[in-house]
Amino acid sequence: MPLITNYFLALTLDFYILTQPLIVIPDKFLMILMIVRVRFHGRGGQGAKTASRILGTASFVEGMNVQDSPVYGAERRGAPVTAFTRISDSEILERGYVFDPDLLIVMDATLLASPVAKVTDGIRKKGAIFLNAQSANIIGEHYTLPSDVRIASYDLTSSAMEMLGKPIISSASAAAAARLVGLVKESSLEQAIVTELEEIGLSEEMIKKNVMLGRKIFSSLEPLELATEESEKKLRIVPLEMITSNDGLEDIIAVGNSKVAKTGSWRIFKPVVDYEKCTACTVCYAYCPESALILRQDGKPEIDYDNCKGCLICYRECPPKAINIEREVIAF
Amino acid sequence: MLMTGNMAAAWGARLGRADYIPAYPITPQTEIIETIAKWVRLGEMDAKLVQMESEHSMLTAAGAASLAGARVFTATSSQGLLYALEMLYNISGWRAPMMLINVARALAAPITLEPDHNDVLAARDTGFLQFHAETCQEVLDLILLAYRVAEDSSVLLPAIVNLDGFYLSFTREKVTLPSEQDVSTFLPDYNPPNPFRANMPVSKGATVLNGALYSYFKYHMHTSSIRALSVFEEAALQFERIFGRSYSPVEPYMMDDAEFVIVISNSFSTIAKQAVRRLRERGFPAGLLKLRMLRPFPSSLVARYLSARRGVAVFDQNISLGSGGIIYPEVVASLYHRRNRPQLLLPVIGGLGGKQITVEEMEKIFEAIKNEIGAESPDPIFLMRQEELETTKNMVRTAKEVQI
Incomplete structure (x- = not known):
């Protein structure tokens, strides 16, 4: 490692090292x-x-x-x-x-x-x-x-x-x-x-x-032979005054804001209710860890696909096997 | 081998032939103990591993076992270190040279998993020797060096080796493992003074109830800590002869003709080094001084390397609220009496809670050093990029009002 000045050598030379480079940095290091x-x-x-x-x-x-x-x-x-x-x-x-x-x-x-x-x-x-x-x-x-x-x-x-x-x-x-x-x-x-x-x-x-x-x-697949270039970056470090506004408390006062994060895109498989077989026993409703199952008027579940994460617990727990699963490919 | 910093720390225990490992889990340290537990179970490591009920008990057991003559290894992070903090003062007072790994993680609240150094620096006054690692290789090597220094009969103080959570703990890079034989040459078995033995009664950690006696022992611990610097340098010479890697208490990088210098420790040093290299390509005389040893504080070396530079920035990845960085005043104190001290000592706070630091931010620090020279009293820099602030403000807003 030519870049690390040998400290013990530096000790004996003391202040000399500050003006005279001990080691010439080879060009290849700057390539x-x-x-x-x-x-x-x-x-x-x-x-x-x-x-x-x-x-x-x-x-x-x-x-x-x-x-x-x-x-x-x-x-x-x-x-x-x-x-x-x-x-x-x-x-x-x-x-x-x-x-x-x-x-x-x-x-x-x-x-x-x-x-x-x-x-x-x-x-x-x-x-x-x-x-x-x-x-x-x-x-x-x-x-x-x-x-x-x-x-x-x-x-x-x-x-x-x-x-x-x-x-x-x-x-x-x-x-x-x-x-x-x-x-x-x-x-x-x-x-x-x-x-x-x-x-x-x-x-x-x-x-x-x-x-x-x-x-x-x-x-x-085939190799891409990548030869990339640095993108232009704008850097602005913000002054402390801009951070110390009155937003400093970490209190979360908005109720139910987890709805904002639509976790429906987390699924790979989606549960689908077969309403013919469903007996409205509400076991799925009790088990859903995300409260992403809503009960309809008739007591049967409706899945909130915006927020269902696809954990499939409802599918596993359903007593009459009235929940099926479907592989979810982005469908357009 | 490719290995994480946590794995390298476990290898430090194994190659260092630790006998006793009291343990208590906390992220991001847990992989170290998991790895050792596996080795002990498979018979690959001859040691006793005990799961304790808290970090406080873990450190108490560690110190006591060290006094019995065992080579002790343990690890924690963040709140775990703080929970054990009381015992750290005891253990150093007992003169028990054990090894404590801290995998840095910022302190709650707010709660996070990623690193800064307020945890490990809280242990700076305890009497533990303190070393900070930049790479996974350094984690392993500093453990071996720290054991050797801690157990030296002229030092007899415990040691902390710090590695950053995520940036080292879960990051794999190349680590060269030394042979067991070479390690035993470098680090012979621990030879404890007056160990607990059934046939040789000894009291440790006695009550003094006397200020002069108390001062006497504290002064002795202080001078023993100061001695650790030269003991480290001597040990490092032998380390280099055996293993081919050279370590000094501070590491200068492109310092030979550097006019503008950043002082830094731990894993972000790598990013700062890249900034130095990029600036050098543009003809800017940048340099870096990495602090590897924090206790004892290598003041004379810091002064030697920083004297006669035009400007120096001290990068603190920690914050003493109401004051500023913790390392900054130590660097200032090291330089105050030097006639040719730098014209500027610029305080910088960055990377709190693992805030990512780009190479451009590091470059900006050098630019700021140059611009601030001549300033009456330079304003500290608190790193936060514009886009980071915008994202943060959005999240804060979401916490205050539902937007559906």
């Missing part, structure tokens, strides 16, 4: 170094954190420097989750949130509308967005995607349902990212899937299925 920043946006339970780790391990196997990390708060299935992988051929002088991703992996397109997830914020010019969707065009018609970026898509969830029987897309998303970045061989990806899924205690059979899924996604 722009290769670094790829991938930001995963998913929902709790989809496997965003594991995806970032699989991509990290696969790149590490390839001899790259790697840093991966998740951001989460109070963990909940369905809530927006963000995870990052930084890949570089040299020291990574970055840490924490990736503000300016080269590649975004959007594991659930409904997150594009989330004011909390801020999915496309900061993406670099000529960067890329991968959408877990059947068609990027349809997504583009319904959500605003930034210009000057490349878009790729593949329906990972359908592949996962078919091959794993579950809508968990950690391996699939990592495979997509690894292929699009183009720095990882298929064999390294496989090794990483095995390492990371063993770490979280998956069965051998499930790991095998994930490897197959990873292979399928990897071979279905």
Whole structure:
């Protein structure tokens, strides 16, 4: 590390070091170094954190420097989750949130509308967005995607349902990212899937299925050869006076404001009531943890799809099995 | 290996051959104890792990076991550290050189999980030696170094190693694991003075009821803490010979001809280093001084590195409400009697509760140092980006009025 002045040498030279550089900084240190920043946006339970780790391990196997990390708060299935992988051929002088991703992996397109997830914020010019969707065009018609970026898509969830029987897309998303970045061989990806899924205690059979899924996604996409550019950023640090207004109490005085956060987009499966079979026993109403079931005049439930998170407890508890589930694809 | 900061801390306990680990869970520290518990269960680590009923009991058990001669390791965060705080003063007074890992998490209220340093800095007056880590590798290495210094017969004080929640605790990066053999060469078994033994009665932590006696022992603890600096430097020389990584109580980065310098500790140092590198590319003479050792405070080194610079900013990721940053006055005190002290010492508060810091904000600090030189009394900078304030105000508004 030529940049760290040897302290013990400095001691003997004392003040001399302040005017005379001891070590000449080689030019290569001032060159722009290769670094790829991938930001995963998913929902709790989809496997965003594991995806970032699989991509990290696969790149590490390839001899790259790697840093991966998740951001989460109070963990909940369905809530927006963000995870990052930084890949570089040299020291990574970055840490924490990736503000300016080269590649975004959007594991659930409904997150594009989330004011909390801020999915496309900061993406670099000529960067890329991968959408877990059947068609990027349809997504583009319904959500605003930034210009000057490349878009790729593949329906990972359908592949996962078919091959794993579950809508968990950690391996699939990592495979997509690894292929699009183009720095990882298929064999390294496989090794990483095995390492990371063993770490979280998956069965051998499930790991095998994930490897197959990873292979399928990897071979279905092509590297993007990303060469991104820094986007212009405006930075304004606000003075303290602007913060110290009379809004300083953290009291929440608005009653029922959780309705403002429409959690209906958290679902992957939705419960549907079969009113023929329903006996109006109200068991579902008692069990719904989100109060997203309202009782109609006839005592039968009506589901508030704006706020139902798709936990499916009603489906499991319904005595006459009058609640069915449907896979929810963004339908336009 | 790729590993998180929490995993690196667990490896510090394992490679450091900790005998006894009293534990109590709290986010974001829990993974450390989970990992050690797994190793102990699988027989990969020869240690006794005990789940206690609170952090206060956990630290009491830790200190007592250390006096019996065990090498003790434990970990906590935030409120847990504060709940145990009373015992920290006792343990240092007992001269029990145990290891406490703090995974930084901002203090309630408001409640959060992400880090700042008001938790660990609350322990600054306790007599615990205190080290702050920037990388996962540093977490492991500082644990080994801190054990060695703490157990030195001329120091005999407990130690805290701090790593930031999320930014290190859950972040994986490359960590080189030293061999067990090399670690035992560097860190031999602990040889305690007058340990509790059935056949050798000894009283520890005696009542003095006498101001002069009390002062005598406190002065002795103080000078022992000060001695830890040179003991650390000596240990670091051997550490470098064995492991090839060099550590000093402060780390200068691009300081050789730096005119404008930021003083910082912990994981945000990485982002500040990137700012320094980017500014250097534009020909701006920026530099960085990272504080790795906070107790004892390395005043002479701080003064040596900062004298004759034009301007210095002190980045405090903490706030002593009603005063300002906690580290700032310590840096000011280190420099006051230097004839060639910098023209400006700019206080900066940032990253409270894990507030994200962009490289541009770090660059802005350097710009501010340059602009403020010559100011009578520079205004402190409280970092908050415009868009962050707007989002915050929206959330505050939602808490006051329903908008459906």
